[in-house]
Amino acid sequence: MPDHSIPIPRGPCRRSALASEVKRHPVVENGGMHPTHPDHPIHAVSHCDPYPYYASLLARPGLFHDHSLGAWIAARAATVTEVFDNPVCRVRPPAEPVPLALLGSSAGEVFRQLVRMNDGPAHTSGKGVLERAFASVPASRVRARTRAIASQAMPQPDTPADLNAWVFNTPVSVVADLLGCLPSGIPAIVASVRDFVRCLAPSSDGAQLVNASLAASALQYALGSQRRVAPDDSLMNQVCHQALIANWTDDPALLANLVGLLSQTYEATAGLLGNSIVALAWHAGLLQQVRDHPDGWRQLVRETSRHDASVQNTRRFVETPTRIAGVDVDAGAVIVLLLAAANRDPEANERPDQFLLDRPDRRTFSFSRGAHACPGQALATEIVSTALSCLFKTWSEKDVAGLTWTYHSSANARLPSFSLVKPM
Numbered sequence: 001m002p003d004h005s006i007p008i009p010r011g012p013c014r015r016s017a018l019a020s021e022v023k024r025h026p027v028v029e030n031g032g033m034h035p036t037h038p039d040h041p042i043h044a045v046s047h048c049d050p051y052p053y054y055a056s057l058l059a060r061p062g063l064f065h066d067h068s069l070g071a072w073i074a075a076r077a078a079t080v081t082e083v084f085d086n087p088v089c090r091v092r093p094p095a096e097p098v099p100l101a102l103l104g105s106s107a108g109e110v111f112r113q114l115v116r117m118n119d120g121p122a123h124t125s126g127k128g129v130l131e132r133a134f135a136s137v138p139a140s141r142v143r144a145r146t147r148a149i150a151s152q153a154m155p156q157p158d159t160p161a162d163l164n165a166w167v168f169n170t171p172v173s174v175v176a177d178l179l180g181c182l183p184s185g186i187p188a189i190v191a192s193v194r195d196f197v198r199c200l201a202p203s204s205d206g207a208q209l210v211n212a213s214l215a216a217s218a219l220q221y222a223l224g225s226q227r228r229v230a231p232d233d234s235l236m237n238q239v240c241h242q243a244l245i246a247n248w249t250d251d252p253a254l255l256a257n258l259v260g261l262l263s264q265t266y267e268a269t270a271g272l273l274g275n276s277i278v279a280l281a282w283h284a285g286l287l288q289q290v291r292d293h294p295d296g297w298r299q300l301v302r303e304t305s306r307h308d309a310s311v312q313n314t315r316r317f318v319e320t321p322t323r324i325a326g327v328d329v330d331a332g333a334v335i336v337l338l339l340a341a342a343n344r345d346p347e348a349n350e351r352p353d354q355f356l357l358d359r360p361d362r363r364t365f366s367f368s369r370g371a372h373a374c375p376g377q378a379l380a381t382e383i384v385s386t387a388l389s390c391l392f393k394t395w396s397e398k399d400v401a402g403l404t405w406t407y408h409s410s411a412n413a414r415l416p417s418f419s420l421v422k423p424m
Contacts (some may be wrong), residue, residue: 005114013048013405028362034262041066041073041336045414046311046407051353054341062325063335071315072327074342077348077363079325083335084370086324090119090317091372093332105215107200109222116264116372121243125248125372126257131375133238137178141233146174146386153368154391157399166391167277168194171269172262174383179258179406181226183335192218193262220252227255261376262359267413269380271300271310274416276388279304281400283355287392290357297356297385302364305381306354309366312340313412339365340414 037053044050054075062079063072074080081089083089097117102108111117115126150170155162169190173406177185185401192215223236230236236258243254280287281301318333329335344352348363367374374380404422408415 001207006380013224015037030059032111040068040312041338042284042293044338044340044409045412046409048407050340051344052311052340054344055340057341059344060382061327063327063329069334069336071336072324072329073336073338074325075338076325077342077365080342080365081369082324083316083337084320084372085351086316088319089324092117092119092317093334094315094319101201101204101209101340102200102212105209106216107196108213110216110256110259113250113253114260115257116260116374119371122253125246127371127375128240128255129239129246129248129254130257130261132242133235134375136238136242137235137379142174142178142305142379143310143383143386145177146170146383146392149173150387150390154394157395157402158420160403160420162292163277163403163418166268167416168266168273168358169379171273171383172197174387175235175262175265178235179223179226180230180236181222185222185226189222189262190217190266193266194220196259197263197266216259219262223255224256239304240412243327257310258390264376265380267415268310269376269383271413271415272305272380273387274300274418275308275310275392275414276304276384277400277403277418278405278416279308279355280392280397281403281405284397284401286355287397287400291392293357296357297389298381300388301381301385303355303357303359304361305342305366306349306359306364308414309340309343309364310414311366311412312336312414314368337365339368 002155029421037056038044038050041057047053050295055170057073057075060073060075062076063074065071068075074083088297098108102111113122115123115130118126150165150166153166153169154161155166171188172190172193176189177183181189195211196215196219199208200216201208204212226238227236230240239254239258243249248254280290286300290300293299314337316335316337318329318335320331322329324335342365343350343363348365349359350360367377402421403418404420405418408417
């Protein structure tokens with residue numbers, strides 16, 4: 001689910017044909033020059049090349065205060081890890097478990113029950129159920145269903161609008177299919193997930209928030225109906241089975257977290273898929289390296305999640321006074337964790353700015369760490385790597401080199417939008 005959206009000036013990005021390690025340069029678009037560096041940690045998310053800026057933040061103290069945000073910033077890997085491991089750093093403000101704009105709505109009720117938006121028992125039991133259910137789905141089944149769905153609407157190289165739709169729709173359609181949803185109902189589920197995600201930004205107006213709640217209700221109804229007829233081998237049935245074993249009897253919370261799974265897939269997994277395509281467009285010769293590698297597609301996705309994270313930052317809210325990176329932090333403080341910067345910290349990964357398929361001891365913060373590490377990391381990696389292998393059965397390096405892209409405005413999700421390179 002998005003944090004919030006901020007209008008951000010963007011210029012198109014494209015690969016230089018001269019080198020495999022490419023620096024993206026400012027591009028004139030609509031009479032304006034894209035700034036060399038973002039001026040703000042949140043603006044960095046949708047910037048054409050935020051990584052020199054992130055590198056400058058790594059040179060600052062482990063924890064420093066950004067007055068424009070009114071928040072502490074953690075960019076270094078060690079500090080990000082320390083915050084993740086600190087029990088008083090919570091995923092929501094203690095006094096505001098649900099964003100005020102969502103209170104009293106169906107969307108707010110879903111938000112309130114999400115495992116990833118809770119700490120303590122409400123988090124621990126639900127997360128364990130989801131982890132065990134995800135682990136029960138054979139990778140071979142994930143690959144088979146992804147191949148079937150990714151091939152249904154395979155975009156052609158000269159139709160970037162179709163590519164954009166494919167990037168967003170494929171992962172969430174696969175998850176809906178794995179849950180056991182009927183093929184005839186999946187397009188409606190995808191449309192509801194899209195409305196739910198896009199209308200939940202804090203900047204959304206009243207009509208958009210109403211649409212988000214309508215979409216939340218529609219998803220809960222669809223998933224609740226599907227639960228009663230879920231096939232034995234479905235992910236839905238596994239979630240219900242694991243919930244029974246764990247005595248997690250809160251049915252509304254279970255359905256809310258299935259809605260959360262679909263919404264998280266819609267943006268975060270789509271971002272991982274889109275950014276992997278960007279990596280192939282960005283680095284000359286990378287596609288051939290992937291094809292020559294025995295595990296090339298998975299390694300591409302794993303390195304993309306480190307090198308150009310789809311989730312660039314997250315937040316923690318300090319419940320009681322604490323000390324982090326040698327700094328005293330008051331209760332009520334907000335800490336912005338720059339996951340994309342931590343991924344590029346040389347203390348965590350040697351040669352951090354290079355894209356290496358066979359990176360040894362890769363450390364990636366994009367899926368969070370510790371108690372709130374994403375339980376769907378392996379599932380997302382399998383879906384994205386399989387979808388890419390399908391796409392590039394027909395796409396060539398020339399095709400991907402013909403793409404340019406900008407980024408959707410977002411506070412934390414790096415989501416490319418593709419178009420074709422304009423003739424000179």
